Amino acid sequence: MPTEPLLRALARMRGHLLDADTLVRAVASGRQKGAGVPEVGGRPVRRVELRYVDLKAGRHLQVTSYDETQAHTANFLSGPATGSHAAKEAIDDLLDQPFGNWHVETTTQTHHVRATKRLEAVVHSADRAEPVVVQRGHDRDKPRMLAEDDPVLKALGISDAQGRVKPTRQAKYRQVEEFVRLLDAAITDALDKGHLRKPTEADPLRIVDLGCGNAYLTFAAHRHLTRPTDEGGLGVPVHMTGVDVKQQSADHNSRVAAELGIDADFVVGTIGDAELPDAPEVVLALHACDTATDDALARAVEWGAPLVLAAPCCHHDIAAQLRKAPTPAPYAVLTRHGILRERLADTLTDGIRAALLRLEGYRVDVVEFVGSEHTPRNTMLRATRTGSGVKGGSLKKEYDDLVGTWGVRPRLAELLGRTAGDRPGS
Ligand SMILES: C[S@@+](CC[C@H](N)C(=O)[O-])C[C@H]1O[C@@H](n2cnc3c(N)ncnc32)[C@H](O)[C@@H]1O
Incomplete structure (x- = not known):
């Protein structure tokens, strides 16, 4: 399977994660072989989900991190217009963590990055058949395990x-x-x-x-x-x-x-x-x-x-x-x-x-x-x-x-x- 340097692949994903207009959602999960457990705010986590939501105070990056027992959600103000770097810093902190997989969905594409043993990455990218429209409403519920339209x-x-x-x-x-x-x-x-x-x-x-x-x-x-x-x-x-x-x-x-x-x-x-x-x-x-x-x-x-x-x-x-x-x-x-x-x-x-x-x-x-x-x-x-x-x-x-x-x-x-x-x- 063709690989590329992990840092290069993550730098590309960073561009998608920072784009508050086109990011649908992203999931980071697992951990790199031989590396420590990814952490968020000093807590070990096994999975993190990201998406942008529109709150009264403007568009925010919503980060939901899952530890062994619970989900924790935090919102970070996004966008250069606000002068806030909060969302960018949150994304950079997450990219620094040794997650084994990044799944990134934009309105037009899906990407999957899997870290391999030697800090290389296997990347699968695909175009969507049709662009999707993103819901930016603030959903107070946690991200779903099964989407409402799941066949099950x-x-x-x-x-x-x-x-x-x-x-x-x-x-x-x-x-x-x-x-x-x-x-x-x-x-x-x-x-x-x-x-x-x-x-x-x-x-x-x-x-x-x-x-x-x-x-x-x-x-x-x-x-x-x-x-x-x-x-x-x-x-x-x-x-x-x-x-x-x-x-x-x-x-x-x-x-x-x-x-x-x-x-x-x-x-x-x-x-x-x-x-x-x-x-x-x-x-x-x-x-x-x-x-x-x-x-x-x-x-x-x-x-x-x-x-x-x-x-x-x-x-x-x-x-x-x-x-x-x-x-x-x-x-x-x-x-x-x-x-x-x-x-x-x-x-x-x-x-x-x-x-x-x-x-x-x-x-x-x-x-x-x-x-x-x-x-x-x-x-x-x-x-x-x-x-x-x-x-x-x-x-x-x-x-x-x-x-x-x-x-x-x-x-x-x-x-x-x-x-x-x-x-x-x-
Ligand atoms: C309240 S329902 C819950 C069904 C399902 N677990 C759910 O949460 O949707 C309880 C079910 O347990 C079954 N049940 C109760 N006691 C049982 C027993 N001793 N052996 C086998 N089934 C039993 C009943 O027939 C019923 O279908």
């Missing part, structure tokens, strides 16, 4: 035939977008740190979506993860399996998969008992009802899945136990109020789940994945198997104290064969 969203009925998200499906779109955004970050991190093996076309990453329902998440995840990096995807071969107890979900989802040409399996069965030919490596569960989330987490542990992302649904089990058991002192002031008791039950349930996963050798983060103004079901448990199992010590004691104090029997503990924090043989 149309096939799922989230977008209409014109490629616009239907007003009634906005919440679903936001939820799936955010889940996929976190999945992208978690898989990138797990691949970088070696917690997940590097998948190949012949041996793709095995992902299961437990309680998949109409498989919005299954298809959106497949689309984003398999799309090439120069189109904004992750470029990872994956095989998706959806599990749901409903036959009609499997029938519907198989039809959609065939329509989209996606190779995915849909298994009819319960999360607890569904049989899969091979143990999945990534386990997803989005709003599996009540203790079905516990079933999903227990299966993930049984399979030894390196990565688990679960956004729990309603939390009836512990809530019902709290209603029956006497409240330990001095927490009666909290549980006296129904709404606070329910919230406490939610927190207790997810805290217990996180502790149990940690005892099973997972590193666990509990994060918000959709703003709480949109839905109360906005918590996600993100667990990466690090292999360093906790056999005893303070975590186990803390866990025992917690369930002992509240007198609860967590479903996940039973599924994992632990009672009062103890597990046979551990």
